[in-house]
Amino acid sequence: MANILLIEDDKRVASFIHKGLTEKSYLVKIVDNGFEGVEEAMSYPYDVIILDIMLPDIYGFEVCKILRKRKNLSPIIILSSLDSPEEKVEGLKAGADDYLSKPFLFEELLARIQAQLRRVEFNKGMVDIQKYAGVVINADEQSATRDGKPLNLSPLEYKLLLYFMRNRERALSRIQIVQAVWDLNFDTNTNVVDVYINFLRKKLDKDFSQPLIHTIKGTGYMFKMKSNES
Template structure:
C-alpha cells in the first residue's frame, strides 16, 4: 500500500483525490499549506508527493525546491491550473518529476502516480521478490521465509512485514504504520501496532540469531540488521 502526501488547499480537490486514491488502496495524508506540507514530508517516508502550486503561504515551486534542498527524494507530481510550457519547465527545474495541469482526469493522475512508483521500484531493484536480513517475501504468492523457513503469517501480519521491508532502515512512527497497514487513523493511545509488532516478532525474530524489528524510543519501530 503506497503512501501519498497531498499538498493542496482546495477542499473539493482534496476530497476528489483522496476518494479516488483510497479506492485504489493508497493511503493519503493531506496538508493545506506549503510549510505544513514540508514538515509532513520530512517527518515520515512518503512514496509520492502531489503538490499544488498555488498555496496560501508559499508557492508549490518553493515547497519543491526546499524539499530537494533537504534531500527529500520522494517523487513529486505538481498539479496546477498554470499550464503554459514555461510553467511546466519551471516546475521540473524546481525538482518535480512530473507536471499535470488542472482540470485533469483522475485516471491520468493515477496513471502518472503508478508510472512514478514503477520508476522508483526499478531504480531500487524492487520486483515481486523482496529480500533483506535473511527474510524473503514473494508478493505474487504472498509468502514469506526467513533463512529458508516458511513464516506462517496472518494477512495483517503479512501486510505489516511487507511495509517494514519496503521501509527498512527507517524509523517509522506508530501512527504512520497504522495508517499505511490498516488504511485508517488510530487514536494515539491505541496499542494495535504494538500488538501486531509483538505477533510478528515471535514469528520472524524468535529462534533466530539476529533480531530484525527494533524499537525506536519515542518514535516507533525500525526493520534493520544490526
C-alpha cells in the same frame, strides 16, 4: 500499499483525489499549506508527493525547491491550473518529476502516480553500486564519485547521471532524456535538458582530462569514455 502526501488547499480537489486514491487502496495524508507540507514530507518517507502550486502561504515551486535542497527524493507530481510551457519548465527546474495541469482526469493522475511508483521500484532493484569509467554510483546513498572524488550532485543531477549510466555508449535524444529523468511526455522548446547536462558536466568532467558526456550533433548526447562526435 503506497503512502501518498497530498499538499492541496482546495478542499473540493483534495476530497476528489482522496476519495479516488483511497478507493484504490492508497493511504493518503492531506495537508493544506506549504510549510506544513514540507515538515510532513520530511517526517515520513512518502512514496509520492502530489503538490499544488497555488498554496495560501508559499508558492508550490518553493516547496519543491526546499524539499530537494533537504535531499528529499520522494517523487513529486505538481498539480497546477498554470499550464504554459514556461510554468512546466519552472516546475522541472524546481525538482518536480511530473506536471499535471488542472482540470485533469483522475485516471491520468492515477497513471502518473503508478509510473512514479514503478520507477522507484526499479531503482530499488538496482545493484547497490554501479561502475563505469571511474564513476561509482551508490544507489543506497544516492551518491556518486569519479576516481574517488565526491561529485555532490543534486537529486536531479543524480537521476540524470543514473540514466546515462544505464544507457552508456548509446546516443540519446533530448526527448528520451526528459521523458526518462523527469517522466514527462511533452515536447516544448525548453532547454531544460541542456541546462542540467551543463550542470552535470561541470561536476563530472570539469576536473578530468577525459570527458564522459558528449554532444552528438543532430541527435542529443552520449555517455562514453571516448567520442569522435563531440
